[in-house]
Amino acid sequence: HTLTIKQQATQPIIRICTTMSKLSIALIAALSILQGGLVSARCRCNCGAIPSSNPFLRQQCEAGNRFNGYGVPCGSACSITCDARFQVGSSCGDCIDANTMLFSCDIQDYVSAASVKPGEHIRTLSSEDNADVCSEVYYTFAHEGISGALEVELEDFTKVTVSNNHLLYTGSTFASREATMAKHVKIGDKLVSSDGSAKAVLSVKDTAAELVNVLTMEGSIELENGVIISTHSFNENLYSAAFYPIKMMYKWIGAPAVKKAQPYLVELEFMFKPYFSIFAESI
Template sequence: AKLTCDCPSIPPVSVEVEGTNCPSDSEVTAACQSACQGVGESMEAAHCTNDCLGEHTLLFSCSAGRYVKAKNIKIGESLRTMTSEGPVCSDVYYKFQHEGSYAAVAIDVEGVDEAVVVSQNHLVYVGETFGDHKAIPAKDVRVGDMLVAKEGPKKVTAISETMSGLVNVLTAEPSLVLESGVLISAHSYSESLYGYTFMPFKIMYSMLGAATMGKLMDNADTKNALTKLDYYMGYGIDIIS
């Protein structure tokens, strides 16, 4: 007989497995746990690789006066970002750390020791100068492309797949300046659509303040909700864009 298992993945998935004619509750539980394990892992990886920074990405904290890893950044912290008028310090209004390690893209550029590590659909800036650049998903970058950097464009020398912890860090001004000087977006898929989608969080931050927003985002129930929300937001933007 076939058993239908409702797997608690993101999004939920139902799978059918072979079972005995009259399985006991324990047999059903064991069969479904085994069937859902791979589904849950693959779906979790799929949602997390949509729109995240590598957790070891170094960003300059104007608040701390030094470079910090993306995974250690707090809501309310001010990071160095780029605008058409030059570098500015911009508040972090949203941060979500995904648990575990996931597939990511590592982009090596000339003159830089550390690769740019982001998820496949995270936007990087291809072009000669900021303002005349094109924001494209990391998965579409090619060897030989020029990435926008603070001191002049840098050529992509290699691209590879890697595993990394991933974190979503959003700032009021969405163009991040990495320690290497390379400029990338804080957004994924589409800079404008991504910004509009997360606008409610920016409004909440401006109304509640950093301390309250930070506590809210650290709440276990909020984290569980954001795990699903982060996936569906990215999935929806991907379809539209």
């Protein structure tokens, strides 16, 4: 009986958070229409998974990615199209490589990004005073299958693998960092490190990986090589605004409430990603 009362008490909060989420996304959508018209998330196939022994097929795939997205949006239709035409998966995810190693403050050891769960604490730097901090994870999501990604190799020969639109911190220090989409990172740029140094970029290459989302309260995570990256894609302010209601839902109610919102969040990614892209490219 007590549990039932508690559940009833949390329902208004869940409704409020859901409404806030929809309003934040609706605002982004409305502004995007004013910016340049309504667009849909175009399908992209993982062309990098096509064997190099078949360059013609890879060229066809890349041409489709660049131009009309095969006439279908991201989602199940995209996955079916990519498999039927090229025997590869879709490339619609925007996250980090599932095999990326993160430092878990809970077990005092490195763990794969794929194994991280809401409620765990991941080491990063504080946005307030740049000091070491353990930031709580409030949301995780694993994208289905293999997606296209970028492999950024650094001067110490370690690598950072993320989706094209994921944000990396360029600059000399964390305090002076600039959030830059991975696809805009160039050879010679420097990625911010937790020890106060910066690591120069040696190369940026197309690759493929299983991608996962790991969102922390702080909005950043430290990788095993010491590099600090954002947990967001496209633009930190827009991404934070979209997920703010989910963060509050987690703080007020806990992980179960966020889990119930999972279908909405998946829909958010596929339907509204273009709006993030429009603004990120125009700012």
